[in-house]
Amino acid sequence: MPPDQNQLFQPTEKLVSWGRVVRAPHRLAKPGHPDELAPLIESLTPEEPGLAIGLRRSYGDSNLNPNGAVIDMTGLDAMIAFDRDSGLMRAEAGVSLSQCLQVLVPSGWFLPTTPGSRFVTLGGAVANDVHGKNHHSAGTFGASVTRLGLRRSDSEPQTLERGDPLFHATIGGLGLTGVIEWVEFQAVRIPSAYLDAEDISFANVNDYFELMKERGASFEHTMAWIDCLAGGDQLGRGVLSLANWSEKGGLKPHREDPRLAVPFNAPGFALNTASVKAFNTAYNALKKTREGASHPHYEPFLYPLDSIANWNRMYGSKGFFQYQSVIPPDAAQDVTVDMLQAIAASGQGSFLAVIKTFGSAEPVGLLSFPMEGVTLALDFPNKGETTQNLMRRLDDIVTAAGGRLYPAKDGRISAETFKAGYPQWEGFNQFVDPVLSSGFWRRVTQ
Amino acid sequence: MNTETETSASERAPPASNGRRVVILGALSAIAVATARIYAGEGARLLLVARNGERLDRIAADLRARGAASVDTAAIDLASEAANARQHLSGWVKTIGGIDHALLFYGYLGDQSAAQTDPEELSRILAVNFTSAAQWSEAIAAHYRKQDRGALVVISSVAGDRGRQSNYAYGAAKGGISLFIQGLAHSLAPTGAHATAIKLGFVDTPMTDGMDKSGPLWATPAQVAPMIHKAAEKGGPFHYGPWFWRWIMLIIRSVPAFIMHRTKL
Ligand SMILES: Cc1cc2nc3c(=O)[nH]c(=O)nc-3n(C[C@H](O)[C@H](O)[C@H](O)COP(=O)(O)OP(=O)(O)OC[C@H]3O[C@@H](n4cnc5c(N)ncnc54)[C@H](O)[C@@H]3O)c2cc1C
Numbered sequence: 051m052p053p054d055q056n057q058l059f060q061p062t063e064k065l066v067s068w069g070r071v072v073r074a075p076h077r078l079a080k081p082g083h084p085d086e087l088a089p090l091i092e093s094l095t096p097e098e099p100g101l102a103i104g105l106r107r108s109y110g111d112s113n114l115n116p117n118g119a120v121i122d123m124t125g126l127d128a129m130i131a132f133d134r135d136s137g138l139m140r141a142e143a144g145v146s147l148s149q150c151l152q153v154l155v156p157s158g159w160f161l162p163t164t165p166g167s168r169f170v171t172l173g174g175a176v177a178n179d180v181h182g183k184n185h186h187s188a189g190t191f192g193a194s195v196t197r198l199g200l201r202r203s204d205s206e207p208q209t210l211e212r213g214d215p216l217f218h219a220t221i222g223g224l225g226l227t228g229v230i231e232w233v234e235f236q237a238v239r240i241p242s243a244y245l246d247a248e249d250i251s252f253a254n255v256n257d258y259f260e261l262m263k264e265r266g267a268s269f270e271h272t273m274a275w276i277d278c279l280a281g282g283d284q285l286g287r288g289v290l291s292l293a294n295w296s297e298k299g300g301l302k303p304h305r306e307d308p309r310l311a312v313p314f315n316a317p318g319f320a321l322n323t324a325s326v327k328a329f330n331t332a333y334n335a336l337k338k339t340r341e342g343a344s345h346p347h348y349e350p351f352l353y354p355l356d357s358i359a360n361w362n363r364m365y366g367s368k369g370f371f372q373y374q375s376v377i378p379p380d381a382a383q384d385v386t387v388d389m390l391q392a393i394a395a396s397g398q399g400s401f402l403a404v405i406k407t408f409g410s411a412e413p414v415g416l417l418s419f420p421m422e423g424v425t426l427a428l429d430f431p432n433k434g435e436t437t438q439n440l441m442r443r444l445d446d447i448v449t450a451a452g453g454r455l456y457p458a459k460d461g462r463i464s465a466e467t468f469k470a471g472y473p474q475w476e477g478f479n480q481f482v483d484p485v486l487s488s489g490f491w492r493r494v495t496q
Numbered sequence: 497m498n499t500e501t502e503t504s505a506s507e508r509a510p511p512a513s514n515g516r517r518v519v520i521l522g523a524l525s526a527i528a529v530a531t532a533r534i535y536a537g538e539g540a541r542l543l544l545v546a547r548n549g550e551r552l553d554r555i556a557a558d559l560r561a562r563g564a565a566s567v568d569t570a571a572i573d574l575a576s577e578a579a580n581a582r583q584h585l586s587g588w589v590k591t592i593g594g595i596d597h598a599l600l601f602y603g604y605l606g607d608q609s610a611a612q613t614d615p616e617e618l619s620r621i622l623a624v625n626f627t628s629a630a631q632w633s634e635a636i637a638a639h640y641r642k643q644d645r646g647a648l649v650v651i652s653s654v655a656g657d658r659g660r661q662s663n664y665a666y667g668a669a670k671g672g673i674s675l676f677i678q679g680l681a682h683s684l685a686p687t688g689a690h691a692t693a694i695k696l697g698f699v700d701t702p703m704t705d706g707m708d709k710s711g712p713l714w715a716t717p718a719q720v721a722p723m724i725h726k727a728a729e730k731g732g733p734f735h736y737g738p739w740f741w742r743w744i745m746l747i748i749r750s751v752p753a754f755i756m757h758r759t760k761l
Contacts, residue, residue: 082526082702083551125702128554129561141561152537153562306718 053093059119068362069109070369071432072461072489074116082125084142084231090121091203091229094485101488102229104171105146108178109372110461111489112224118487121229123173129153130232137237138196143173143230148306155303159237160295160348162194166404168304168353172233178458179222179418183271183293183352186409191235192221193414199231203485207231219481222415224457226482226491244299245271245351247344248292255286255390255405259383262290262407270294271351272407278393278400278428286390288405289341296345304349365431373441374419374427374456376408381451382424388447389426396440400428416478419456427459438462457490468494515565516540517592519585521574521632522602524551526701527651529558530721531599536564541592543568545584546602568592574602578628581635589639597728598636600629600650603670605703611665618665625669630676633691637680640689647728648691650677654736656695657745660761670695681731690731694724697741713744 059077066073079090094100100119114120126144133139134157139150147161148168154160163182170180179192188194198210198220210217220227250265252258258274266272269292276288355361362370377385386405393400403426410422430437445467448455454471455463469475475495482491518535520528523544532542536559544552544559549571556567568591570584577584589595606621633650640646655663656671677693684691698704698714720737727735736742748761 080705084554085550128558130557132561139561156537156563 052095053089055093055098055119058090058093065114065120066106066369067109067111067113067461068107069371069432069461070362070365070367071371072111072114072116074114074489076115076117077119078122079119080122080125084126087121087126087201087229087231091201091485094119094203096484099485099487101486102143102173102225104144104174104177105169107165107167107170107174108458110457110459111493112178112457112460112491113174114489115487116489123171123229126231134159137239138234139237140197140232140234141172142232143176143199144171146171147175148304152303152306154237155240155243155348156301158239158241158301160240161191162236162238163188163191164352166353167356169356172235173225173230176221176230176233177223177225178456179413179415179420180458181408181420183273183291183406185411185420186266186272186407187270188238189409189411190222190414190418190420192418193411194235194237195221195233195414196236197234199233200228201231202228202483204483216481218414219416219478222413222418223478223481224417224488224491226486226488228483228486240295240301241297242295242299243301243303243348244296244345245293245348246296247271247346247351249289249341249344250292251287251289251341253287254284255288255386256383258286258288258290258405265290265292266407274405276390276403276405278390278403281391281394285387285394286405288403291351293346293351299345299347302347304347304353365429368432368434370432371430371437371441371462372427372459373430373444374425374459375444375448375453376419376421376423376425376456377448377451377453378421378423381453382407385447385451385453386424386426389444392443392447393428393440396436396443398430398433398437398440400430403428416474416481417457417472419454419458421454423453425456427456457494460490463494465494465496514538514540516596517543517594519543519545519588519592519595519598519636521545521598521600523555523569524548525601525603525703526717527696527699527720527724528599528601529555530717531601531724532559533562534721534725535597536560536562536567539563539565541566543570543588543592545570545572545574545588547571547573566592574632575604575624575628578631581632582638585635585639594643595636595639595646597647597649599724599728600632600648602629603651603653603703604666605663606666608661608663608665621665622669625666626672626676629673633673633677633680637684637689637691640684641687643689645688647689647731648677648680649724649728650691650693651724652677652693652695654695654697654741654745658749658756660756662761692727692731692735694727694735694737695741695745696720696737697744713740 059079062078063075065076081087101115102121102123103113106113123144126142128142130140137159147170163184165180175191179190181190201207271293274288274290276286280287406425408420449470518540520532522528524546542564546552552569556569559567604624611618636648652674653670655667656674659667674693677691681691700709700714700716715738723737
């Protein structure tokens with residue numbers, strides 16, 4: 051008889067993901083020591099499955115298990131070992147990238163790659179095989195992972211290594227192949243905690259592709275911000291940000307706590323089209339004054355949004371959607387234009403639109419999102435059916451171009467769209483632990 | 497904008513390894529772990545004490561990876577071993593070469609309603625939070641008097657500022673230890689050593705699981721740890737953590753009994 055789930059998990063109505071759209075009751079447990087994990091997993095069954103979750107920075111429902119159990123892994127946040135000579139770091143899955151940096155940076159090491167938020171756990175970084183501004187040179191986070199500790203319901207705790215099929219299923223495996231207990235990865239050397247950065251504005255999206263061809267290859271970090279409200283020959287105007295690690299500046303880590311907070315949900319009017327427009331124009335102006343070279347610390351450069359805690363609440367109580375696609379290289383330029391046109395035509399201003407060219411590294415995970423091509427990430431405030439319609443239009447464009455969407459950002463795509471983007475999902479399915487599931491997984495495999 | 501980031505970043509430079517020797521009693525509490533991590537980042541030599549040796553090993557590895565110069569552990573029951581505090585301390589002094597800071601984190605919240613009917617529970621709440629903590633503090637003070645320096649920090653609670661129906665056994669023990677440390681600080685004044693009690697408000701730890709933690713008064717261990725670390729550095733008989741509890745408790749202490757008795761606080 052498995053232990054009773056109701057005794058180990060507490061009911062909660064409050065669990066939301068970063069987009070704050072999906073609202074559902076859960077049963078929650080937060081182990082504080084690794085020895086508390088085994089009974090939690092033993093209490094899960096295929097009828098009452100569970101899911102391990104991290105800092106809930108995924109936007110949709112891939113980190114939720116509506117009406118089911120979740121194991122909050124953030125209490126398992128101990129480092130296990132760090133070799134300051136070789137840069138090999140091993141830590142429990144609940145350790146945040148932010149905490150890793152506190153240890154890595156002073157001794158001249160850095161994360162091999164990092165998403166745009168440092169409030170992400172190692173477990174979450176592995177389960178979504180996250181990518182950063184240096185994808186074209188470093189590949190995904192999974193590419194640096196040397197070993198993983200995994201706990202499944204149907205076997206003893208195991209240590210997985212590169213080459214092991216379960217290792218590659220777990221990287222990008224959306225938390226479904228088992229509970230990741232610890233992660234070991236290879237850090238990279240940095241000469242300082244600062245970057246030599248350059249911002250260049252471009253007049254439209256075609257210029258972005260030109261600029262990237264000319265300049266992209268000589269920088270480790272590249273990404274561009276796009277003004278989604280401009281149309282016509284200004285369609286896709288924006289600012290390209292390029293950077294390499296600097297030799298100068300010393301090895302100071304960031305300050306751990308965000309300085310500003312959005313303490314409650316902003317009222318609905320806070321982010322209407324006019325305010326998005328004002329924001330985008332102001333941001334553009336600001337970027338222009340900074341155009342040229344700068345020497346930022348990694349914190350504002352890599353994590354611009356982390357300085358405001360709970361910035362996601364700016365979108366009000368209905369929450370918001372993030373939409374992230376990748377389009378293969380040959381079609382990328384034309385398809386990106388099509389997508390931006392569809393967005394401009396809809397008038398559903400995107401607050402933040404980011405474009406980035408992925409490199410050609412082979413995916414490490416069976417279900418990894420990144421592939422060679424161009425990725426576009428968009429935020430849409432939740433305006434109900436009109437927002438859903440726009441996103442369905444975009445789905446059609448992406449699918450027709452042989453692209454796919456990022457599960458970490460998704461809470462809505464249809465099973466058809468997912469399966470078209472990830473035909474390998476059936477091969478992945480055999481690795482899914484029968485007692486694990488998520489809202490996302492039930493939806494896209496139905 | 498960039499210059500501002502650079503200057504504030506330079507203020508955040510981690511202090512160079514200072515080799516400070518620190519004993520942490522109740523090292524498995526979430527607040528103790530967060531505080532020990534600050535010391536580890538400074539390259540301190542740590543000695544961790546708590547009951548569960550396996551769990552101590554996990555925290556020791558964590559602190560080593562975070563930069564502690566050395567981490568030793570001692571698995572003992574701090575409540576029942578308090579009478580032998582001096583012997584334990586002299587052993588630990590040999591292990592890490594001395595004691596510069598000692599921090600006492602352990603506590604037992606207990607069950608107020610059980611304490612009203614079960615004398616065992618009542619005496620356990622009082623013995624763990626007051627008697628044993630006082631014995632450890634006195635033994636540490638004895639060591640500090642010999643060396644004329646050293647910092648002692650004892651984690652107390654705002655629950656000790658006014659007796660309330662919901663937790664007066666725990667509150668009385670914590671109020672007692674705060675008073676004890678106030679007196680101990682006075683007695684240490686002629687030496688270079690100091691003692692400090694930190695009265696914490698609501699902190700989100702496993703000890704408080706089961707309470708509704710949604711209000712704005714809740715702090716995380718990572719938020720209160722820097723002030724504990726700073727108090728060890730600076731001394732002063734009392735600190736409230738976070739600071740606003742000082743004003744909340746000022747109000748709570750001044751509520752007249754006839755009003756207080758109508759509340760469920
Ligand atoms: C501001 C911001 C910027 C971002 N920028 C990027 C970016 O540039 N690139 C990018 O790739 N992503 C980006 N993201 C998304 C984020 O990196 C991913 O969603 C990441 O997976 C979140 O990690 P988490 O710890 O919050 O995990 P959660 O969101 O809580 O969970 C994510 C997944 O990991 C699984 N999981 C978590 N812990 C474990 C465990 N211990 N064992 C097994 N499974 C586990 C969960 O089941 C779930 O499937 C960004 C997010 C934000 C908020």
